[in-house]
Amino acid sequence: MSSRIPLIVCLVAGLIMFLQYFSAHPVARAMFNQVNDWWQIIFAFTLFVGVAAFMNNSMRAIRRGKERPFKTVSLLALISMPLLAIIGGTKIGSPFLWTFDNLQAPMQATVFSLLAFFVASASFRGFRARNLQATILLVAALIVLLGRMPIMAYLSDTIPELTYWIQDYPSMAARRAILIGIGLGSMTTALRVILGLERTYLRGQ
Amino acid sequence: MNNQKIRWTIFASLFAVIVVSYIITLKWRIPTSPSVQKSYDLIESLPPSSMVIVSFDHEASSLPEIQPISYIILRHLFSRNQRVIGMSLFAEGTAIGYQTLNKLAAEYGKKYGEDYVFLGFKPQHISAILGMGESIRQVFPQDYLGNYLAEIPLMSGVENYRQIAAVISLADGDRTVQWIEYTGKKHGLTILGGFTAAMITTYDPYLSSGQLYSAVGGIVGAAEYEGILGLPGKANRALLSQTAAHIFIVLLVIAGNIAYFKRRKGGK
Amino acid sequence: MDWGAVAAGLLTLAIYSFLYRDNPVYKFAESLLIGLSIGYALVTFWQTAILDKLVYPLFSHGQLLLIVPLLLGLMMFSRFSRRLGWLSRIPLALMIGAGAGSAIPAMLYERTLRQVSNSIQPLVTAGGQFNFSGLVVLVGLLSTLAYFYFSREHKGFLGSFAKIGTYFMMIFFGATFGYTVMSRMSTLIGRVDFLLTDFLHYLK
Numbered sequence: 001m002s003s004r005i006p007l008i009v010c011l012v013a014g015l016i017m018f019l020q021y022f023s024a025h026p027v028a029r030a031m032f033n034q035v036n037d038w039w040q041i042i043f044a045f046t047l048f049v050g051v052a053a054f055m056n057n058s059m060r061a062i063r064r065g066k067e068r069p070f071k072t073v074s075l076l077a078l079i080s081m082p083l084l085a086i087i088g089g090t091k092i093g094s095p096f097l098w099t100f101d102n103l104q105a106p107m108q109a110t111v112f113s114l115l116a117f118f119v120a121s122a123s124f125r126g127f128r129a130r131n132l133q134a135t136i137l138l139v140a141a142l143i144v145l146l147g148r149m150p151i152m153a154y155l156s157d158t159i160p161e162l163t164y165w166i167q168d169y170p171s172m173a174a175r176r177a178i179l180i181g182i183g184l185g186s187m188t189t190a191l192r193v194i195l196g197l198e199r200t201y202l203r204g205q
Numbered sequence: 206m207n208n209q210k211i212r213w214t215i216f217a218s219l220f221a222v223i224v225v226s227y228i229i230t231l232k233w234r235i236p237t238s239p240s241v242q243k244s245y246d247l248i249e250s251l252p253p254s255s256m257v258i259v260s261f262d263h264e265a266s267s268l269p270e271i272q273p274i275s276y277i278i279l280r281h282l283f284s285r286n287q288r289v290i291g292m293s294l295f296a297e298g299t300a301i302g303y304q305t306l307n308k309l310a311a312e313y314g315k316k317y318g319e320d321y322v323f324l325g326f327k328p329q330h331i332s333a334i335l336g337m338g339e340s341i342r343q344v345f346p347q348d349y350l351g352n353y354l355a356e357i358p359l360m361s362g363v364e365n366y367r368q369i370a371a372v373i374s375l376a377d378g379d380r381t382v383q384w385i386e387y388t389g390k391k392h393g394l395t396i397l398g399g400f401t402a403a404m405i406t407t408y409d410p411y412l413s414s415g416q417l418y419s420a421v422g423g424i425v426g427a428a429e430y431e432g433i434l435g436l437p438g439k440a441n442r443a444l445l446s447q448t449a450a451h452i453f454i455v456l457l458v459i460a461g462n463i464a465y466f467k468r469r470k471g472g473k
Numbered sequence: 474m475d476w477g478a479v480a481a482g483l484l485t486l487a488i489y490s491f492l493y494r495d496n497p498v499y500k501f502a503e504s505l506l507i508g509l510s511i512g513y514a515l516v517t518f519w520q521t522a523i524l525d526k527l528v529y530p531l532f533s534h535g536q537l538l539l540i541v542p543l544l545l546g547l548m549m550f551s552r553f554s555r556r557l558g559w560l561s562r563i564p565l566a567l568m569i570g571a572g573a574g575s576a577i578p579a580m581l582y583e584r585t586l587r588q589v590s591n592s593i594q595p596l597v598t599a600g601g602q603f604n605f606s607g608l609v610v611l612v613g614l615l616s617t618l619a620y621f622y623f624s625r626e627h628k629g630f631l632g633s634f635a636k637i638g639t640y641f642m643m644i645f646f647g648a649t650f651g652y653t654v655m656s657r658m659s660t661l662i663g664r665v666d667f668l669l670t671d672f673l674h675y676l677k
Contacts, residue, residue, distance in 0.1 A: 001563065004531075004558035005296055005562075005563055005566075006282070006562040006563050006565070006566035007566065008574055009563055009566040009567050009570060010566035010567070010570035010573075011570065013568075013570030013574060014570035014573050015554055015572035015574060016571075016574065017335075017570070017571045017572075017573075017574030017575040018574035018575070018577055019579070020335075020575075021391065021578040022578075024503070029339060030481040031337065033336070033339060033340070033343055033530075033547075034333075034538070035346075035547040035567075035571055036332050036335060036336045036339075036343075036571070037331055037334045037336075037343070037499045037533040037539075037569045038541065038567065038626060039567065039568055040328055040329045040332050040333070040344075040522055040526060040547065040638070041335075041523070041526055041527050041539075041542040041543070041545075041546055041565045042525075042542055042545050042546050042549070042568055042609075043328045043329040043332070043522070044518045044519075044521075044522030044523055044546070044551045045545075045547070045550075045564070046568075047328070047515070047518045047548030048513060048515070048518070048550075049549045049550055051325050051514075051515055051648075052550070052553070053490065053553075054548075056653050057551075057570075059634070060531070060578065061509065064625055067500075069439035069501075070500050070501065070503075070646040071348050071504070073501060073504040073505050073508060074504040074505070074507050074509060074511075075512070076506070076508065077505050077508025077509045077512060078505070078506070078508040078509075078511045078514060078515070079510040079512065080508075080509075081509060081511075081512025081513050081515065081516055082509075082512060082515055082516050082519075083471070084317040084517045085520075085640065086567060087206075088635075090300075090516065090520065091350065092303070092304060092307060096515055097300055097304065097515065097516045098273050098477060099509065100265075100300045100509075101300075101304070102476075102477035102478070102480050102481045102515060103480060103481065103484060103505065103506075103509055104265060104506065104510060104513060105268060105297075105300075105301070106409050106481035106511040106664075106667065107267035107484050107485070107488060107502060107531045108264065108265040108266045108480075108483060108484055108505040108506065109265055109267075109269055109660060109663060110265065110484070110485045110488040110664055111266050111488055111503075111506065112267065112657075112659070112660050113269070113531065113627050113660040113661040113664045114437060114488065114489070114492065115529035115656050115657045116219065116571070116657040116660060116661035117216045117219060117220075117264075117448075117492055117493040117661075119653070119654055119657050120216070120219045120453070120454060120457060121211075121212050121215050122218070123454050123457045123458050123461065123462060123583060124211070124215055124457040124458070124461040125208075125211070125461060126461075127461060127462075128462055128465045129462055129465075130465075131642045132584035132640075133640065134643075136640055136647065137643040137644075137646050137650070138458065138462075138642045138647065139647065140643065140646075140647025140648050140651070141536040141647040141648070141650040141654075142455060142457075142458065142651070143647075144648050144650075144652060144655075145451045145454060145455055145549070145651045145652070145654060145655070146451070146646070146652025148402075148423060148425055148451075148457065148651070148652070148655055149447070149448050149451040149452070149551060150233060150235050150428070150444040150447055150448050151448045152446075153235045153236050154278040154455065161556040163608070164238070164239075166644060166648055167405070167406065167648055168409065168413065168606070169606045169609045169610055169613070170407065170609055170610075170613050170641055170644045170645075171346055171406055171641075171644050171645040171647075171649075172406075172410055172413055172582075172610065172613075173592075173610045173611075173612075173613025173614045173641055174617045174642045174644065175406060175407065175409055175486040175588060175611055175612075175618065175645050176413075176592065176610075176614055177615075177617030177618045177621070177641075178617065178621075178642075178645075179410055179588055179615070180584070180589065180614075180618065180628070180656060181585060181618065181621050182584070182590050182657070183580045183581070183584035183585040183588070184580075184585055186580045187576070187580040187585070188574045188586075189573075189578055189583050190572075190573035190574070190577050190580065191573075191577065192580055193569055193570065194570060194573050194574060198583060201562075201565060201566070201569050202562055202566075205486055213492075215492070216492050217663075220665075223658075223661055223662055223665050224665055224669070226671060227662065227665050227666065227676075228669070228675075228676065260612065267660065268662045268663070269658055269662065269663015269664060269666070270656060270659040270663065271661060272663075277648055296513065296514045296517040296518065297513070297514075298516055299521070300513075312671075322570070325520075325521050326517055326521045327521055327522065327567075328518055328521065328522050331572065331575060331576075332575075333569070335575055345525075346525055346530070347525055347529075352503075361510035369645060373661075385583065386579040386580075386583040386584055387579050387583075388573065388581070389582065389583040389587075390582065401656045401659075402652045402655040402656035402659065403649070403653040403656035403657075404651070404652075404656075405652045406645060406648050406652055407648045407649075410588055410591075412590035413591060414587050414588060414590075415591075416583065416587060421654070422652075423655055423659055424655075424659040424662070425655070439663075439666065442666070443516070443659065443662045443663075443666070445657065446658075446662045447658060447662065448663070450654075450662070451550070451654070451655070451658070452660075454654050455660075461587075
């Protein structure tokens with residue numbers, strides 16, 4: 001029963017969502033709306049499960065004394081956001097949005113901007129013309145870097161045009177082949193999942 | 206010099222290059238790329254009061270790059286008196302979208318509920334995109350402020366994608382791909398993208414096939430758009446630093462390769 | 474004084490301290506960010522999915538059928554129990570099934586067929602000119618696909634053709650790297666703008 005019920009649920013949900021593409025019948029539309037709403041609601045619960053697991057792990061780490069101050073900061077920050085939302089709401093001017101604007105968003109953007117430094121370091125230490133493939137990669141990257149450099153508009157038409165050509169034809173062709181491969185693979189996996197041939201999601205708890 | 210010191214030197218030099226070049230103020234006039242021109246032309250060609258969905262499909266991490274794009278596109282939309290339905294397919298895009306939309310709408314004296322509305326976020330983006338094709342009210346019973354959609358004047362008569370002139374997805378990932386693939390031929394939406402530069406090559410096949418109408422990519426794309434509208438902003442201001450950073454990276458690649466070939470020659 | 478900008482500026486510098494080496498100041502900022510991000514997501518998901526789509530319709534409008542997703546959602550918590558853990562597979566199956574069902578038409582038509590059809594271009598235009606770029610796309614597409622064809626050993630013609638595919642992929646990766654550098658630099662410029670303008674008030 002522990003496998004059969006999920007397999008039936010998966011088959012039914014899969015068929016409803018597949019057939020909705022082809023049918024405008026009111027019953028099909030109603031079923032689609034129902035499954036679609038349920039999908040969103042259940043998805044939201046998965047986040048709550050994740051939050052519960054995070055809190056559980058953090059509490060355990062605090063009890064063991066492992067990185068206690070940092071885990072405590074994380075937990076307090078986590079609790080503070082719902083509290084701020086309850087106390088002051090989530091509209092413009094609320095403490096909740098103030099915290100998002102002045103603490104969360106700047107930190108997130110800064111963490112992301114750290115990558116600029118690591119990309120620079122990698123450009124010097126790892127971006128080498130070791131063989132033909134690496135040389136092609138390097139040359140394509142340099143052409144794009146130079147071609148999309150704003151000042152190039154004043155210096156040359158050739159390099160920006162070459163950049164657009166690379167992007168629109170050879171680079172696009174390779175990306176398209178990768179997309180088609182992913183598309184065919186995803187479609188096959190989706191069919192196998194609906195038909196119950198692919199059951200890896202039933203493993204573990 | 207050991208590896209750690211080389212890294213610190215590169216980090217400090219990059220930071221210095223960007224700070225110094227950012228302090229220097231230059232007004233740039235750069236040519237417009239075809240895709241940015243096409244995006245501008247699309248918004249110009251829409252009749253006034255057309256319904257446009259602007260979806261903030263990005264997180265705060267890419268805000269420095271996406272914000273100039275969202276600002277200039279919203280300025281264009283509001284200056285053309287288009288009606289904007291804001292939403293987000295990322296939780297973080299909600300706070301960003303809500304505030305950005307209100308800020309830009311205030312610049313043009315637009316009224317909430319009549320000229321624009323912010324629907325907020327819905328989890329499970331594919332389900333949200335599919336559901337809105339059926340009924341926007343089914344997916345978003347209320348807007349971000351808790352008003353029922355039936356009570357919002359702007360939303361009267363807006364049932365699903367049939368009343369939408371275009372969707373503008375401002376994305377730092379592949380959310381726009383889902384807009385393209387899950388609305389596709391069935392709904393025939395005109396989709397315009399505003400992306401981080403890192404995502405540009407991902408979307409090239411969709412631009413080539415016409416599934417994605419056009420795109421504004423990265424700071425340079427935003428600066429080109431600012432140029433057409435004659436409203437130079439943060440993107441235009443960033444162009445000198447962007448140029449300096451590109452030159453710095455190109456020099457690093459060349460220096461790295463010279464060192465590599467010298468070492469290889471010495472080794473032989 | 475704008476305390477928001479002061480806090481944001483100090484936290485920005487705290488994160489940049491990582492460039493020197495991992496340290497407690499960075500770890501504090503990192504822990505704060507993790508907690509705030511999860512807390513923010515919690516509030517947003519609660520407001521937009523649970524209140525909006527479940528609590529109000531179920532308790533204010535009496536849509537009793539919504540008890541089903543409520544129960545299915547609660548079943549997700551059974552993952553914490555060894556005995557009842559299997560129950561979480563049921564809501565999981567609904568989500569996976571719905572995702573798979575809706576993906577088939579999207580993957581088949583929008584991702585595969587439309588991309589294939591756009592690659593089939595005449596190699597000689599109506600004006601009698603040779604369409605070199607069209608040929609590049611065709612060779613690039615087929616050779617890259619050949620590289621991912623694993624049902625036959627990559628020897629002989631297939632091997633050589635697949636090798637051409639790797640050159641096209643290198644062009645794609647190179648172009649993507651170039652644009653990624655551009656993107657990361659823009660993000661850094663954005664932070665420098667904040668530090669110089671809002672935090673230090675050095676620029677206007």
